[in-house]
Amino acid sequence: MLKLLLVQRLGAIKSWLLGAGRRKKNAGPGQLVLYALLMLYAACAIAFMLFASIFSVIADPFFEMGLGWLYFAMFVLIDLGLMFIGSVFMTKAQLFEANDNELLLSMPIPPADILASRMISLLLMNYFLDLVAAVPAVLAWGLAVRPDTGSLIFFAIVFLALPFFSLALSSIFGWIISLMTRRIKRKSLISTVISLIFLFAYMFGIGRLNTAMLSLVEKAQSAARGIGAVLPVYWAGTAIAGADTGKLLLTLAWTIIPFVIVYIILSATFIKTATSRHGFARTEYKGGIDKLRSGRGALLTKEFRRFTSSSAYMLNAGLGAVFMVIAAAALLIKMNAVRELTDMLEGFRNFVQPGVIILIGALNGMITITSPSIAIEGGSIWVTRSMPVKTKDILLAKLFVHIIIAAPATLILSISAAAVFGADGALLPFMIITPLVFVLFEALTGLIANIKHPGLEWVNETQAVKSNVSVLIGMALCWAAAVATGALLAVMPVPAAIGTGTAALLLICCLEYRWLMSRGVERYEELS
Amino acid sequence: MLKIENLTKSYGDKKAVDALTLHIAPGELYAFIGHNGAGKTTTIKACCGILAFEEGNIYIDGISIKDDPLECKKRIAYIPDNPDLYSYMSGIKYLGFVADIFGVSKADRQERIEKYSEMFELKNDLAQPISSYSHGMKQKLAIISAWIHAPKLVIMDEPFVGLDPKASHLLKTMMRELCTEGGSIFFSTHILEVAEKLCDKVAIIKNGKLIVSGSMEQVKGDTSLEDVFLELEDDNA
Numbered sequence: 001m002l003k004l005l006l007v008q009r010l011g012a013i014k015s016w017l018l019g020a021g022r023r024k025k026n027a028g029p030g031q032l033v034l035y036a037l038l039m040l041y042a043a044c045a046i047a048f049m050l051f052a053s054i055f056s057v058i059a060d061p062f063f064e065m066g067l068g069w070l071y072f073a074m075f076v077l078i079d080l081g082l083m084f085i086g087s088v089f090m091t092k093a094q095l096f097e098a099n100d101n102e103l104l105l106s107m108p109i110p111p112a113d114i115l116a117s118r119m120i121s122l123l124l125m126n127y128f129l130d131l132v133a134a135v136p137a138v139l140a141w142g143l144a145v146r147p148d149t150g151s152l153i154f155f156a157i158v159f160l161a162l163p164f165f166s167l168a169l170s171s172i173f174g175w176i177i178s179l180m181t182r183r184i185k186r187k188s189l190i191s192t193v194i195s196l197i198f199l200f201a202y203m204f205g206i207g208r209l210n211t212a213m214l215s216l217v218e219k220a221q222s223a224a225r226g227i228g229a230v231l232p233v234y235w236a237g238t239a240i241a242g243a244d245t246g247k248l249l250l251t252l253a254w255t256i257i258p259f260v261i262v263y264i265i266l267s268a269t270f271i272k273t274a275t276s277r278h279g280f281a282r283t284e285y286k287g288g289i290d291k292l293r294s295g296r297g298a299l300l301t302k303e304f305r306r307f308t309s310s311s312a313y314m315l316n317a318g319l320g321a322v323f324m325v326i327a328a329a330a331l332l333i334k335m336n337a338v339r340e341l342t343d344m345l346e347g348f349r350n351f352v353q354p355g356v357i358i359l360i361g362a363l364n365g366m367i368t369i370t371s372p373s374i375a376i377e378g379g380s381i382w383v384t385r386s387m388p389v390k391t392k393d394i395l396l397a398k399l400f401v402h403i404i405i406a407a408p409a410t411l412i413l414s415i416s417a418a419a420v421f422g423a424d425g426a427l428l429p430f431m432i433i434t435p436l437v438f439v440l441f442e443a444l445t446g447l448i449a450n451i452k453h454p455g456l457e458w459v460n461e462t463q464a465v466k467s468n469v470s471v472l473i474g475m476a477l478c479w480a481a482a483v484a485t486g487a488l489l490a491v492m493p494v495p496a497a498i499g500t501g502t503a504a505l506l507l508i509c510c511l512e513y514r515w516l517m518s519r520g521v522e523r524y525e526e527l528s
Numbered sequence: 529m530l531k532i533e534n535l536t537k538s539y540g541d542k543k544a545v546d547a548l549t550l551h552i553a554p555g556e557l558y559a560f561i562g563h564n565g566a567g568k569t570t571t572i573k574a575c576c577g578i579l580a581f582e583e584g585n586i587y588i589d590g591i592s593i594k595d596d597p598l599e600c601k602k603r604i605a606y607i608p609d610n611p612d613l614y615s616y617m618s619g620i621k622y623l624g625f626v627a628d629i630f631g632v633s634k635a636d637r638q639e640r641i642e643k644y645s646e647m648f649e650l651k652n653d654l655a656q657p658i659s660s661y662s663h664g665m666k667q668k669l670a671i672i673s674a675w676i677h678a679p680k681l682v683i684m685d686e687p688f689v690g691l692d693p694k695a696s697h698l699l700k701t702m703m704r705e706l707c708t709e710g711g712s713i714f715f716s717t718h719i720l721e722v723a724e725k726l727c728d729k730v731a732i733i734k735n736g737k738l739i740v741s742g743s744m745e746q747v748k749g750d751t752s753l754e755d756v757f758l759e760l761e762d763d764n765a
Contacts (some may be wrong), residue, residue: 065661199703283618285654289638298628302614309616385578387629388601525580 010109054078055140063144071141072155073237076162079133081202083166084173087122089195089312091167092174093460094118095266096273111270119167119263126163132160150243158236161252164259166439171262175273192311196322199315225245271336295389299397307369307401312462313376316471320366321409327363328416335420342421354426354494356417358482358501360410361438365478367409371446371471374524375455381527391521395447402443410435426495433484434502440503441481442510446474451516451523481505529554529681529712530575532662534584537570537736544570546736552714552729555681559723560716561757562733568610568716571733572685575714576606589680592613602630605674609716611666615659619650619669622658630677637676647698662723663690671699675706682706684715686721700726714730724753732760752753 055075060069095118104114135326138155141147147155177194232254239247266273293301307313331338342352374381384394411432418431449470458464485501492500537545545567546751551560562568565648567586573579576585577597579677586593588600598742603636614622620641645651648668658666667690674682703726705712717723723730730753731741740747748756 185589283655285620285652285656287642289627289641290621292634295627295631296628298625302625305621306614306616376584379610380610380614382578382606382608384629386576386601386604386606387626388598389629390598413702 001290042311045335055136056143059140059144063141068145068151068241069234069236069237070383072137072158073233074242075133075137076158076233079130079137079162080166082133083126083129083163084170084427085198085202087126087166088170088173088177088198089315090125090462091122091170091468093312094122095171095174096178098460105271112267112414115263115267115270119171122167122170123163127164130159130163130166148243151240152242154240154248157248158240158251158255161255165255166260167266169263171266175266189311192314195311195315199319235486279495296393296397299384299389299393300400303373303397303401306373307405310376310461313369313372313465316370316462316465317372318367318405319364320368321405323366324360324363324409324413328413331413331420338420350494351489352422353421353431354420354489354498355429355486357414357427357434358415358486359496360417360435361485362479362482363413364406364435364438364442365475365482367402367406367442368438368446368471369476370398371441371450371474372396372455372465372468373401373447374450374527375453375458376461377469378456378458378461380457383524385527391524392517393446394519395512395524399443400456400495402446403439406438406439406443410439427498430495430498430502434498434505437502437505437509438478438481440509441512442474442478444509444516445477446470448512448516448520449473452519454527456527481508529556529589530558530683530714531611532571532575532584533586535571535574535581536583537567537574537579543736545574545733547579548736548738549584549747550738550741552681552712554709554710555707556710556712556729557703557727558712559730560714560733561718561720561723561730561753562716563761564582566733569685570736572606572683572714572716575683576604577601578606603680603684605677605679607667607670607674607682607684607687609689611663611670612644613658613666613669613673615657615662618657619645619654619661622669623654623673626673627676632635632677633659640676641672641679644652645676648695663762664692664695667691668695671702675702679708679711681712681714684713686717687715688717688719696722720753720757724748732757734761 027258055071058074059071062068095115098118101114105111120438134155138147180190180194231252235247235250238244239251307318342349414432414435418428450468453468453470453473455464455468455470481501485498485505488501491497530550532548533546535545548567550558550572551679554690560564560568560571570579572599574581575588575593577593577600586600589603591599591603593600614625623637623641632640641654642651645654648671650665650668650672653661653665658669661669667687671687674684687699691699700722703715707713707728727744729741729743730747732747740756744753745754
């Protein structure tokens with residue numbers, strides 16, 4: 001029974017990952033390979049950021065000072081944080097809010113099997129995130145010292161054990177968030193705030209952790225003895241560094257025992273949890289109607305409501321805009337420090353401004369509002385299809401929401417960057433125009449990708465917004481455009497390179513728009 | 529009001545609807561019956577401009593849905609078999625959205641929302657998110673939204689599913705009233721008693737092909753619609 005459920009679950013995951021339409025044929029091997037490559041690309045990009053920002057910096061000093069355990073302890077913390085942040089809302093959706101819970105419970109399937117099938121699929125997701133942190137950690141480790149076989153084996157065991165603890169943690173938090181948000185009015189807002197708190201706490205923690213670890217390096221062994229005796233991460237760190245079997249057993253205990261306890265509790269209460277009606281803070285209708293809107297205005301408002309009604313949608317597709325505004329403020333606050341840093345880049349001074357322009361453009365890959373905008377319509381796609389509205393207007397409303405959210409954030413960051421890094425006469429217009437062209441490119445590419453991979457059938461909306469293949473396509477192509485623009489810097493003068501890159505991207509946008517308003521409209525009309 | 533001419537729609541090699549021709553005049557209440565998978569929903573979706581078709585044509589108020597789908601859609605209201613509405617909106621916001629799209633005046637929308645939500649006892653729940661609605665409540669909201677722009681033609685797919693007896697009775701009254709005022713109704717149903725008592729005309733479809741159509745008296749004669757339906761199903765097996 002469990003095997004059957006797992007096959008069904010993995011099949012469903014594959015189907016929505018690939019954005020299969022309702023009557024579309026199954027994905028061929030080519031599509032699967034393409035998707036795997038896209039996943040690998042996204043994973044490598046995140047892994048590279050982790051590798052470059054943390055592991056490669058601390059590996060050398062930690063191993064030189066004989067503090068290998070501290071390096072692995074840091075890996076454990078970063079890894080657990082990444083898995084927790086990356087999976088907590090999916091865990092909440094899969095375990096407590098899946099809309100097929102009642103259907104499955106009505107069948108002769110033991111609740112424990114339903115729960116196990118969900119937890120195994122969540123474990124797989126955790127392993128993917130686990131890998132994203134582990135690969136750069138191992139690479140930096142290998143570059144700093146020659147890892148011995150025992151440590152490598154113990155690292156692999158800890159790698160395999162950590163997702164169990166992460167899943168136990170995210171199950172508990174998922175349950176708490178689900179309980180907290182059940183009876184409140186602004187459910188999506190509260191969920192978004194909670195998620196942002198988690199995320200910023202994680203990022204703040206990572207930043208502080210780096211400083212704390214470096215400070216520990218300075219205080220060396222005495223500080224290590226102080227914290228080492230109490231922290232489970234110390235057990236994991238020393239287990240790997242010294243191939244210490246005792247510490248490994250302790251690590252396995254603190255990672256796996258909580259999972260077993262959580263599984264037993266959830267298994268015993270699954271029917272109650274899964275079938276409890278989601279309550280709502282009751283609001284009485286007191287008469288009156290909304291202000292009147294034109295057809296286009298109504299479509300735009302509808303798209304905004306769709307975006308702001310879902311914390312999963314806002315967090316996964318719109319977080320990049322928040323980051324941009326934060327980055328703009330941080331640039332202005334730390335203006336002097338940033339300038340000092342760029343002054344140190346003697347030989348690369350000319351590339352700072354174009355680099356910043358391209359980077360702001362690339363950051364748009366993190367704003368993927370259009371990418372799941374069709375998928376998230378799900379079964380309600382018939383509503384606008386049956387109404388007297390042009391399909392063009394439906395698609396334009398989706399584009400506008402993306403642009404209205406992404407463009408101001410991009411503009412704020414561009415202006416802030418121009419103020420901090422300056423820009424000579426020729427580059428100044430591109431400081432504003434180029435990132436805005438990237439906004440347009442990401443919006444159009446995401447929407448086109450979603451038309452081609454609609455993925456209208458999903459079990460919970462987190463699936464629709466988180467991992468539909470169109471999200472990856474939009475993100476990957478935006479970054480590829482940034483890389484291509486950067487490559488032009490190697491073959492032509494800076495203003496010409498940026499100008500050519502921007503013009504080429506604008507031309508692509510025009511072609512994409514033309515496709516969207518012709519074939520795209522036809523493809524959308526085939527969805528019903 | 530609704531002319532279906534030689535409609536043919538295929539999914540791959542399978543013809544879901546095969547050369548179907550039906551005429552629904554103003555003021556007519558037309559039932560569309562058939563076994564599961566007969567092609568009812570496909571026909572209905574094609575009439576609403578949701579589904580493209582290969583052959584034939586559909587005219588709404590004399591306008592071809594192929595040539596001018598927007599003008600056709602302005603005249604119709606559609607209620608699907610499973611009303612998946614915008615769960616993230618409240619009932620009142622959804623009705624406002626539909627009214628905006630159809631350009632319903634403030635006075636008209638206020639009056640119709642008031643009237644129909646009170647009729648269906650949904651008024652107190654209009655500020656609630658649709659995600660908190662039961663299936664029946666969603667169906668009631670879909671009916672109100674269909675009537676909010678005073679359509680000339682209402683096309684419904686199994687409209688009575690999920691409705692309580694009182695709401696079913698109200699819907700039947702509304703359907704009859706709309707037809708009395710010159711509008712038309714075309715709907716599919718498996719509840720043959722309802723079709724028999726309520727409708728002026730009936731069409732029976734099997735495997736995408738029209739088996740019989742005409743006035744209720746012509747089709748059923750002295751027997752019941754159920755007997756005729758079962759007999760025709762067997763004859764064409």
